Amino acid sequence: MxxxxxxxxxxxxxxxxxxxxxxxxxxxxxxxxxxxxxxxxxxxxxxxxxxxxxxxxxxxxxxxxxxxxxxxxxxxxxxxxxxxxxxxxxxxxxxxxxxxxxxxxxDVAEGGVNDLLAEALQLENCETLVPTYTERLYKLAVYIPTDYAEALRQALAGAGAGKIGDYDSCSYTLEGEGRYRAQEGANPFAGKVGKLHTEEEVKIEVVVPEGKKNKVLRAMLNAHPYEEPAYDLFVLDTPAKEMGLGRIGTIHPMTLKDFAEHVKAKLNVKAVRVVGDLSSNISKVAVLGGDGNKYIYDAKRAGADVFVTGDLYFHVAQDAENLGLHVVDPGHHVExxxxxxxxxxxxxxxxxxxxxxxxxxxxxxxxxxxxx
Structure with a gap:
């Protein structure tokens, strides 16, 4: 260490x-x-x-x-x-x-404040409540001698490339021929300086999330035998993932009163403020740590039965009540x-x-x- x-x-x-x-x-x-x-x-x-x-x-x-x-x-x-x-x-x-x-x-990060709150409340099937950041997705195409292709595929996967949904190590390989002529001062992997050289190569394509781009490129350069590897990097229209504030998920059905007690116990607070009919049934829950006053409409549009957030203003509580959105306010300190x-x-x-x-x-x- x-x-x-x-x-x-x-x-x-x-x-x-x-x-x-x-x-x-x-x-x-x-x-x-x-x-x-x-x-x-x-x-x-x-x-x-x-x-x-x-x-x-x-x-x-x-x-x-x-x-x-x-x-x-x-x-x-x-x-x-x-x-x-x-x-x-x-x-x-x-x-x-x-x-x-x-x-x-x-707040936005995976495993950050809002994920921790959702986990503590035992929410399932969680999604982002308010998208604020969309990570771009790239496609990397790199050309390499056939004998070195498998080692490169492993290096790219190890750096985080080639992940699509619940699958990892995804790649596409196409066989072909590469040609180059090394100039004076070069130290070619194969062939001679001044002579046109043909090499049996493959083209490897992988998707790369924006956050892993630099790490993947370093891994590619380190694993590649060529002095000057040929590669292309394209921005794709398909986003890698969407991230943002708050989470919304499901919970075993219970009354609003029982859910308020559940929040008190799981978030270890002495009291909560509640908006709504205590006998109402709750099964879909939105949670947003800190001050969530401006997000009551997002919670309602997302289909939440109840919104767990802090620092609720009087008039916002009235607005939520008029929307038919229940609210449980355990305070800001639950963060x-x-x-x-x-x-x-x-x-x-x-x-x-x-x-x-x-x-x-x-x-x-x-x-x-x-x-x-």
Whole structure:
């Protein structure tokens, strides 16, 4: 196992939750405080960053904090150390703790906040509620000597190419002849400099999702025996996949009252606010972590019986009631489910890379509300 620097740790994180998935324009994601140009052995994972959370990071000897909510959401007019926010930033800098924020990109990511909430609520057959990002699909066509074709196909599949639905290692091969003349200074795989050479080749075609494009091209170049491989890369009209905010799925039928109790138990909250007839039957559920006020119409159009989201406004609750959409509001803080989820995911990814880094879910609650 090796110790990585912060850039490597965040690079691994962004293979899963890249910045391009951010669903809010101007979302202040990324490095907010400090530097990633240093070794990182311990990382605290938290929903919010306050001074108590920074103290927890110091106590656990963490060099990095990964947070869901950005600690600097709006541009600072100044950085006064006699203000609460200034004191927080000062403490991070004094103790050399970097803070990185993954906000709406972590909401959208597969296995991110909304998938974690849907899983906790035991939803099945889940789909994206509000599409915000469509990943492009490419086709790679590469020409290679016949004897090297199988090794290249395996390398491309290993890098993530050739996945179509529930099938992987998909490719198409066409036999043919390749011709080239090596010029002075070349080091040809076969043939002689200045002589026209004919080689028995095959053309291999694979589909490549946008997020895997660079990795696949590197794998292709590394596995190819030619000094200058010939290949084509086309953008396809067919999208690789659609991603976005929220999830919608099914659940074993129950009344709205029983479902509200189910939400309380599974999301570990003391109380929920409910809109709708408590005796109504619930079987299709939409969930969106954080503030989902603007998405009640999306939930209704998607056929949801109930929408689970936080920070519900009074008039939006009335609008939902008029739409015939039931709502269960467990609060914004249920997004803290990401603390354990992100820690587990990053543990897995770092072990795959043989990187020695410990991810610690914060034990502190940053819920500002008390229930009496």
């Amino acid at each position: 090796k110790v990585a620097n912060g850039q490597q740790i965040i690079g691994i994180f962004e293979t899963w939750s890249p910045k391009k998935l951010a669903a809010m324009e101007g979302d202040p994601i990324g490095l907010a405080i400090g530097t990633l140009n240093k070794p990182i052995k311990r990382v605290l994972v938290t929903l919010d960053v306050n001074t108590q959370v920074v103290d927890e990071a110091i106590e656990n000897q963490c060099e990095l904090i990964i947070a869901h909510h950005p600690p600097i959401f709006r541009k600072l007019a100044n950085m006064r150390t006699d203000s609460p926010q200034g004191q927080l930033i000062e403490k991070c800098i004094k103790h050399d703790i970097a803070v990185y924020a993954a906000h709406t990109n972590l 803290s489910i990401m603390k354990i989820g992100v820690s587990k995911k990053m543990d897995e990814l770092c072990k795959e890379q043989k990187i020695d880094c410990t991810f610690i879910p914060s034990k502190l609650s940053t819920e500002p509300f008390q229930f009496i």
